[in-house]
Amino acid sequence: MLFPPPKISGSANANRVVVTGAGIFTALGSGWKTNADGFRAGRTAFRPVTLFDVSRQRSKIAAEADLPAELPALKLSRNNIRRLNRASKMLLQAAREAWSQAGWSAEENLPVVLGTTSGEMSLGENYLQQAVRFPRAKNRQPTRVVHYQIQRQGIDLCNAFGFHGPVMIISNACASGANAIGHAFELVRSGRAGKVLAGGYDALCQLTFAGFDSLQALSPTICRPFDATRDGLTLGEGAAILTLETFEHARKRNAEILGEITGYGTATDTHHLTQPHPEGNAALAAMTAACASARITPEKIGYVNAHGTATPQNDATETAALNRWAGEHAKKLPVSSTKSSIGHLLGGAGAAEAVVCLMALRGQWLPPQTTLNEIDPACRFQIVREPVDANIEMALSNSFGFGGANASLIFRRWA
Amino acid sequence: MSRVFIDGLGAVSPAGWGVAALRDSLENHVPLPVCPLARPGWEKPLFVRPVPPPPARPAFFAHPRLRRANAITQFTIAAALEALGETVSLVQSGAVRLGIIVCVMAGSVNYSRRFYEEVIKDPATASPLIFPETVFNASASHLAAFLGSNSMGYTLVGDDGTFLQGIALAAQWLADDTVDACLVIGAEETDWLVADAIRLFHPNVVHSAGAGAILLKKNSGAIAELATVTDSFPFTQFQTRAAAARRMRAQLPPDAKSELLCTSTQQLPRLDAAESQAWRDWPGVRVSPRAILGEAFQAATAWQCVAACDGIRHNKFAGANVSVVGANQQAIGARFLKPVF
Numbered sequence: 147m148l149f150p151p152p153k154i155s156g157s158a159n160a161n162r163v164v165v166t167g168a169g170i171f172t173a174l175g176s177g178w179k180t181n182a183d184g185f186r187a188g189r190t191a192f193r194p195v196t197l198f199d200v201s202r203q204r205s206k207i208a209a210e211a212d213l214p215a216e217l218p219a220l221k222l223s224r225n226n227i228r229r230l231n232r233a234s235k236m237l238l239q240a241a242r243e244a245w246s247q248a249g250w251s252a253e254e255n256l257p258v259v260l261g262t263t264s265g266e267m268s269l270g271e272n273y274l275q276q277a278v279r280f281p282r283a284k285n286r287q288p289t290r291v292v293h294y295q296i297q298r299q300g301i302d303l304c305n306a307f308g309f310h311g312p313v314m315i316i317s318n319a320c321a322s323g324a325n326a327i328g329h330a331f332e333l334v335r336s337g338r339a340g341k342v343l344a345g346g347y348d349a350l351c352q353l354t355f356a357g358f359d360s361l362q363a364l365s366p367t368i369c370r371p372f373d374a375t376r377d378g379l380t381l382g383e384g385a386a387i388l389t390l391e392t393f394e395h396a397r398k399r400n401a402e403i404l405g406e407i408t409g410y411g412t413a414t415d416t417h418h419l420t421q422p423h424p425e426g427n428a429a430l431a432a433m434t435a436a437c438a439s440a441r442i443t444p445e446k447i448g449y450v451n452a453h454g455t456a457t458p459q460n461d462a463t464e465t466a467a468l469n470r471w472a473g474e475h476a477k478k479l480p481v482s483s484t485k486s487s488i489g490h491l492l493g494g495a496g497a498a499e500a501v502v503c504l505m506a507l508r509g510q511w512l513p514p515q516t517t518l519n520e521i522d523p524a525c526r527f528q529i530v531r532e533p534v535d536a537n538i539e540m541a542l543s544n545s546f547g548f549g550g551a552n553a554s555l556i557f558r559r560w561a
Numbered sequence: 562m563s564r565v566f567i568d569g570l571g572a573v574s575p576a577g578w579g580v581a582a583l584r585d586s587l588e589n590h591v592p593l594p595v596c597p598l599a600r601p602g603w604e605k606p607l608f609v610r611p612v613p614p615p616p617a618r619p620a621f622f623a624h625p626r627l628r629r630a631n632a633i634t635q636f637t638i639a640a641a642l643e644a645l646g647e648t649v650s651l652v653q654s655g656a657v658r659l660g661i662i663v664c665v666m667a668g669s670v671n672y673s674r675r676f677y678e679e680v681i682k683d684p685a686t687a688s689p690l691i692f693p694e695t696v697f698n699a700s701a702s703h704l705a706a707f708l709g710s711n712s713m714g715y716t717l718v719g720d721d722g723t724f725l726q727g728i729a730l731a732a733q734w735l736a737d738d739t740v741d742a743c744l745v746i747g748a749e750e751t752d753w754l755v756a757d758a759i760r761l762f763h764p765n766v767v768h769s770a771g772a773g774a775i776l777l778k779k780n781s782g783a784i785a786e787l788a789t790v791t792d793s794f795p796f797t798q799f800q801t802r803a804a805a806a807r808r809m810r811a812q813l814p815p816d817a818k819s820e821l822l823c824t825s826t827q828q829l830p831r832l833d834a835a836e837s838q839a840w841r842d843w844p845g846v847r848v849s850p851r852a853i854l855g856e857a858f859q860a861a862t863a864w865q866c867v868a869a870c871d872g873i874r875h876n877k878f879a880g881a882n883v884s885v886v887g888a889n890q891q892a893i894g895a896r897f898l899k900p901v902f
Binding site: 147148149150151199200202203221222223226255263265270271273274275277278281282284287288291292295296297298300301304305308310311312313314315316317318319325329332336338352353356357358359360361362412413414415416417419420428431547548549550551 | 600673678683685687689696698706710712717720723730732733754757761789790794796797799889891
């Protein structure tokens with residue numbers, strides 16, 4: 147039953163939540179190692195867009211990913227695989243890695259929580275184009291309708307790994323991936339679920355690209371978060387999936403633990419549909435709530451993976467919020483935005499950046515921003531500009547989205 | 562464990578603006594008339610059940626955030642305000658932390674279609690005013706801004722059954738003391754694109770629009786008590802639609818003559834088969850809002866819940882069961898009971 151929930155043993159919110167599998171697929175490549183190497187070196191993955199025509203757009207680049215020719219072995223039928231589109235393939239790549247790493251087997255009632263903004267939007271685009279240009283033609287339209295819908299990608303995950311469970315999809319704009327992991331964390335911590343598969347994904351598509359371009363939010367040059375001369379974001383695409391379970395469950399089966407999630411906070415910014423409050427009130431509230439959830443103070447955080455889109459307004463707001471939240475600690479606080487490497491994954495961003503935090507904690511290094519020219523003087527914190535080793539115990543990841551969706555997650559090193 | 566109660570209901574539907582209009586149409590048991598909707602490229606129109614204009618222009622239309630708001634946002638806010646009632650002022654003053662969960666399937670399809678049509682013509686001139694309104698969580702954001710609510714807010718996307726997942730999520734937030742009250746809203750709007758798409762799966766499905774809202778509170782509430790939200794049983798290659806429907810039904814009462822059954826059937830035997838079979842032995846009263854009002858996905862499930870709780874509020878039933886065998890994701894159900902303190 148979803149309600150009333152199963153009886154919770156011990157005290158509520160007593161479970162420690164650990165990550166036993168993490169999969170990632172971005173423009174840097176497929177898998178933990180390739181991506182970790184790229185993030186650690188501050189590699190950038192931007193290139194001219196080839197998926198659709200951008201000749202009439204201000205921006206002409208994105209972090210476009212190369213899909214492998216074949217998917218890994220899954221329980222999907224050949225017909226099912228043939229109908230998968232770009233976002234689904236990236237999602238399944240990431241999920242396969244996480245699933246294998248965790249060593250999970252198919253079972254009943256395994257919850258899935260996903261974050262995305264547009265799912266398989268390119269199929270929706272194809273549907274509309276055909277519906278307008280050839281109003282009587284129905285060929286391939288039913289398949290597009292079915293596979294365009296976001297819930298289909300969640301069902302594909304169940305089919306691919308052979309399990310049943312509630313599929314929940316959170317679409318809170320660019321905070322979706324962080325919300326999905328945060329919700330999964332709360333399910334496990336509270337004892338409502340022993341294990342949850344969670345993450346986020348989004349693929350490049352023309353509607354979204356043109357949308358951000360119409361807002362003049364895309365950089366005509368290159369994504370430079372927290373740079374004094376930043377001029378916008380660069381879109382990316384990809385997916386990241388985590389397997390979350392109780393520490394007790396992981397310990398009993400001798401699973402390798404990649405890290406621990408200790409805090410989650412959210413807040414809604416009601417200032418404007420697309421513009422955050424200039425003082426970053428909701429961003430501050432989300433970070434503060436995450437610290438309260440983790441029962442720590444900001445001084446305990448050794449690295450912040452910022453939302454850092456590189457739009458003038460977002461970074462100014464996040465800077466104000468980070469300065470206020472960290473206080474005196476800001477001077478020593480390393481911060482970077484890995485969107486400078488893989489672009490903005492929208493609904494996948496929070497999940498991919500969660501994996502980056504786990505990589506940094508596990509490897510004891512900080513991911514640099516190598517595109518930065520001149521640091522915005524408003525930043526009181528330390529922007530990581532060069533590859534560097536570090537001694538960090540906890541990391542915080544920020545995700546802020548359209549509609550005022552703000553979410554922060556806190557991760558702890560597992561040693 | 563905390564008890565969770567329903568303390569407010571709201572609805573906008575093809576029957577009109579308000580729960581009373583919804584109640585009247587369901588009590589008449591007569592499908593509402595359909596209206597033509599132009600389908601570009603066709604001589605003949607599609608037929609839908611749109612929401613009629615409001616009897617008077619709602620005051621909230623004048624709010625700065627809502628001047629460009631699309632139909633789905635207008636329906637969302639109207640249903641939310643009706644469900645909140647006097648709680649609105651408590652939310653606006655900050656005395657009540659209100660969670661907001663908005664559930665959609667097609668979402669903001671008017672603006673999404675319009676924006677992409679502009680992109681096809683010339684992406685360099687596509688409107689920056691429209692694009693932000695295409696985002697799934699735009700309606701939830703406008704509602705939060707209108708109420709001045711900074712608390713938790715999720716937009717859930719999925720098939721018709723997701724609204725019931727939203728109710729379970731609200732109960733979780735209340736139990737965890739994340740919020741003091743929580744609105745769960747299902748909302749959709751009509752568009753030729755959606756009406757065109759659902760015809761591909763059954764020619765007699767009538768697309769409709771609107772919203773339904775329920776306000777949940779912990780340990781107090783006048784209308785109904787949330788007794789059960791079943792597990793979500795997904796339709797996968799390992800579990801058929803019929804099997805999922807049977808398992809959902811097994812988690813609700815086997816035989817409750819004094820209770821209402823509110824189904825997601827549409828009087829279309831092929832689409833209804835799994836759900837009809839699962840409930841073939843139900844001895845009590847049944848109602849199927851979609852058969853009267855049309856297919857409005859999450860909004861239609863919200864109407865089911867509103868109708869169920871409204872029946873309890875008016876002492877017509879001691880309890881009410883909501884059954885949803887969704888479009889393409891899950892079978893899920895819920896049960897509401899008359900509150901006893």
